[in-house]
Amino acid sequence: xxxxxxxxxxxxxxxxxxxxxxxxxxxxxxxxxxxxxxxxxxxxxxxxxxxxxxxxxxxxxxxxxxxxxxxxxxxxxxxxxxxxxxxxxxxxxxxxxxxxxxxxxxxxxxxxxxxxxxxxxxxxxxxxxxxxxxxxxxxxxxxxxxxxxxxxxxxxxxxxxxxxxxxxxxxxxxxxxxxxxxxxxxxxxxxxxxxxxxxxxxxxxxxxxxxxxxxxxxxxxxxxxxxxxxxxxxxxxxxxxxxxxxxxxxxxxxxxxxxxxxxxxxxxxxxxxxxxxxxxxxxxxxxxxxxxxxxxxxxxxxxxx
Amino acid sequence: xxxxxxxxxxxxxxxxxxxxxxxxxxxxxxxxxxxxxxxxxxxxxxxxxxxxxxxxxxxxxxxxxxxxxxxxxxxxxxxxxxxxxxxxxxxxxxxxxxxxxxxxxxxxxxxxxxxxxxxxxxxxxxxxxxxxxxxxxxxxxxxxxxxxxxxxxxxxxxxxxxxxxxxxxxxxxxxxxxxxxxxxxxxxxxxxxxxxxxxxxxxxxxxxxxxxxxxxxxxxxxxxxxxxxxxxxxxxxxxxxxxxxxxxxxxxxxxxxxxxxxxxxxxx
Numbered sequence: 001x002x003x004x005x006x007x008x009x010x011x012x013x014x015x016x017x018x019x020x021x022x023x024x025x026x027x028x029x030x031x032x033x034x035x036x037x038x039x040x041x042x043x044x045x046x047x048x049x050x051x052x053x054x055x056x057x058x059x060x061x062x063x064x065x066x067x068x069x070x071x072x073x074x075x076x077x078x079x080x081x082x083x084x085x086x087x088x089x090x091x092x093x094x095x096x097x098x099x100x101x102x103x104x105x106x107x108x109x110x111x112x113x114x115x116x117x118x119x120x121x122x123x124x125x126x127x128x129x130x131x132x133x134x135x136x137x138x139x140x141x142x143x144x145x146x147x148x149x150x151x152x153x154x155x156x157x158x159x160x161x162x163x164x165x166x167x168x169x170x171x172x173x174x175x176x177x178x179x180x181x182x183x184x185x186x187x188x189x190x191x192x193x194x195x196x197x198x199x200x201x202x203x204x205x206x207x208x209x210x211x212x213x214x215x216x217x218x219x220x221x222x223x224x225x226x227x228x229x230x231x232x233x234x235x236x237x238x239x240x241x242x243x244x245x246x247x248x249x250x251x252x253x254x255x256x257x258x259x260x261x262x263x264x265x266x267x268x269x270x271x272x273x274x275x276x277x278x279x280x281x282x283x284x285x286x287x288x289x290x291x292x293x294x295x296x297x298x299x300x301x302x303x304x305x
Numbered sequence: 306x307x308x309x310x311x312x313x314x315x316x317x318x319x320x321x322x323x324x325x326x327x328x329x330x331x332x333x334x335x336x337x338x339x340x341x342x343x344x345x346x347x348x349x350x351x352x353x354x355x356x357x358x359x360x361x362x363x364x365x366x367x368x369x370x371x372x373x374x375x376x377x378x379x380x381x382x383x384x385x386x387x388x389x390x391x392x393x394x395x396x397x398x399x400x401x402x403x404x405x406x407x408x409x410x411x412x413x414x415x416x417x418x419x420x421x422x423x424x425x426x427x428x429x430x431x432x433x434x435x436x437x438x439x440x441x442x443x444x445x446x447x448x449x450x451x452x453x454x455x456x457x458x459x460x461x462x463x464x465x466x467x468x469x470x471x472x473x474x475x476x477x478x479x480x481x482x483x484x485x486x487x488x489x490x491x492x493x494x495x496x497x498x499x500x501x502x503x504x505x506x507x508x509x510x511x512x513x514x515x516x517x518x519x520x521x522x523x524x525x526x527x528x529x530x531x532x533x534x535x536x537x538x539x540x541x542x543x544x545x546x547x548x549x550x551x552x553x554x555x556x557x558x559x560x561x562x563x564x565x566x567x568x569x570x571x572x573x
Contacts, residue, residue: 040432046462048455051421055459057411058425062433082452085412086422090404 001159004135005097006033008142009067013038016065016146022056023069024049026099031069049074053082053096060092065146071105072098072114076121076153083151088126093149095142101157102194102241103274106283113283115269119246121153122219128152128173129218131240131248133196134163137171137216144173157194157241158280164196164214174222176229180204180212187302188229190215191239192248195267195289199239202295208302215248226255235263237298241289244268265301267294308340308379310511314541314568316375316388322561324392326400330539330551332372334475334508335442338534341514342440343376354382354408360437361426363411365419366444366473367402373409374398382408417450419443420470424456427468427529438522442471446478449487454499460529461500469521469530470501473508475538477549496531508534542567 010033013019021034022043035042045052049070056066068075075098076083087094098117105112122129128150132138138156145152169177176190180200187208191199192215203210213229215221230236236256238249249266256262269287276286284290288297313336321329342362350356354377364373374391377383383398390396398406401414411422423441430437443453460468472492476483483489496503502521506513514534521530538552539545542564556564 043428046455046459048452048459050417050452051424051455051459054418054421054452054456055425055428058422058427059429061410061422061426062429064429064432081415082418082421085415085418089412 001135001138001156002030004138005142005156006030008139009034010037012067012142012146013041017041018063018065020059020064020066021069022052022066024052024074026070049079050082053079054086056094057086057090057092060087060094065093067095067097069097069099071112072101072117072155073112076117077114080120080124083121083127083153084124088124088151091126091150094151095145096153097156098153099156101155103280103283103287104158106274106280107277109277110273113274115241115243117153117155118218118240118242118248119250122246122251126151128220129155130216131155131192131218132216133191133193133214134161134165136163136165136168137177137214140168140171141216148173155193161194161197164200171216174217174220174225176213176215176222176225178211179214180210182209182211185209185211186234187211187236188213188233189237189239190226190229190248190252192216192218194241195239198291198294199237201291202298205295206299206302218248218251221251223255226252227259230256230260230262233262235265235302237265237267237301239267239294242268243271245271265298267298306344306379308344308376310336310340310541311568313340313372313375313379315565316378317371318556318561318564318568320371320374320388320391322556323389325555326371326392327553327555328368328371328400329554329556330477330545330549331366331368331444332370333540333542333545334536334538335366335369335372335473336541337509337511338442338471338473338514338536339372339376341511341518343380345515346518347440348437349380352380358437361410361423361439363413363419363423363439363441364402364409365411365413365423365441366416366447367413367419368444369442369473370400370402370409373402377408416444416447417452420453421456423468423470424460424465427460427465428463430467431463431465438467438469440469440471442473444478445472445474445476445483445489445492446486448472448489448492449478457496457499457501464527465529466527469518469532470496471532471534473536474533475536477538477552479552481549492533493531496533500528501531502526502528503531503533505533505535508536509540541571543571
């Protein structure tokens, strides 16, 4: 996904000289190509995220198209008020990229881990929230974000998990995309970001017929499409590398409560910080988001239906 | 066009009385600063607050917004109805600066936001090679906020010579004197040490303010500028001057009458 992100940023930068890439001293080698190809469009704002977002508002007011990059623990969490007041209040065309969402920085602890960002960003009026699952969705999300020209938070999780699509899906903003189809399915999985791959793997290892959907757009999301999935399913499981509060699972549960009550299992992080240090896989296990724990929980949930 | 500080203060009192609003002292300390900026320095071609060729003025200390509204009325950007209906249900003008009001560039009131927006505009103007200037007015209490100093470092590093920060040093913040809460000592030397050109003036001396701003731009320095304006919170009404109760106190019929009387008696 990182190479895809780098290429997409270079393409955008070269096609529109108003594109500016701002980073709070993050990104390391990720921006080598962009800096080489579009040197005048790259601003390292320093370790000063709040000022960076305020500046992005000023630059957008002059017709620039800032893309603000940071780790999702900082963009959007640290600068939430700047996003609310300086950017979203005026619907300024600024794209925020929050990288390393979830438990990517598994060895670094609470400051760099991010399971609050969807919940915190989706409540801000005028702010869209995108959460791509693989390089194809990332390219689509970035392109949609640029064309939409509104205020957007784009969440990027664990890199290198592999593709969930075999070719670029045709999607428009708000769509959910079916990534695994079963005939006469009784159940549906709706997953986002890094957990789409896991959702597919789990569905392939259960006897039940299950449709699996990827949700690259958390906000706006096509409510009618979610309602149809609910209607076509006896039960639904949501998957996300995010808190069980306020994320995709909450969103699906809200729509269900408003339109069509269904039993929903939320596969998500519990309301706790990481206790220990270790690999990404270790941390997933600590948070009960590893394959075998999820498999057992989903199996029991579906059995109870 | 000429701006009369006494008339601006009268408009502020009218608004504050009509809306039973707070922050009168915060507005009074910046009347001369705003009047000089609007009269002599801020360019709005065809008196159009949205002109693409305008200078940018950001009131980062949004609590002083009644002073800006009063100036906007002088410029005919606001009507008398806007003033007399201040804070009435369904009205547009809010109690803190809001960018949805035409003529106001940034939303403030949560402090420490406007300066960074101004840094972005100044950076963008430099990149576009356009000549418009950016002014940001902050409060002395406001510079407790960290993002101000993030922006100051950035502006100095990138030599944003088209940017001026004006600090309303009225010596107070919401709950008391700045020196008792977080002492600032010499604000001028702080900005100088961060790489700004800095001057301190009497913030109620219109001639001195004008001279200082003119000198900054004439100097052709590559540095951003900081104008420290020593002011009096509540300036213009004797019983409000240097009395922080007028950060939050509302006018009643009698205090409004006394305030108008004092304003008329005084020379500012």
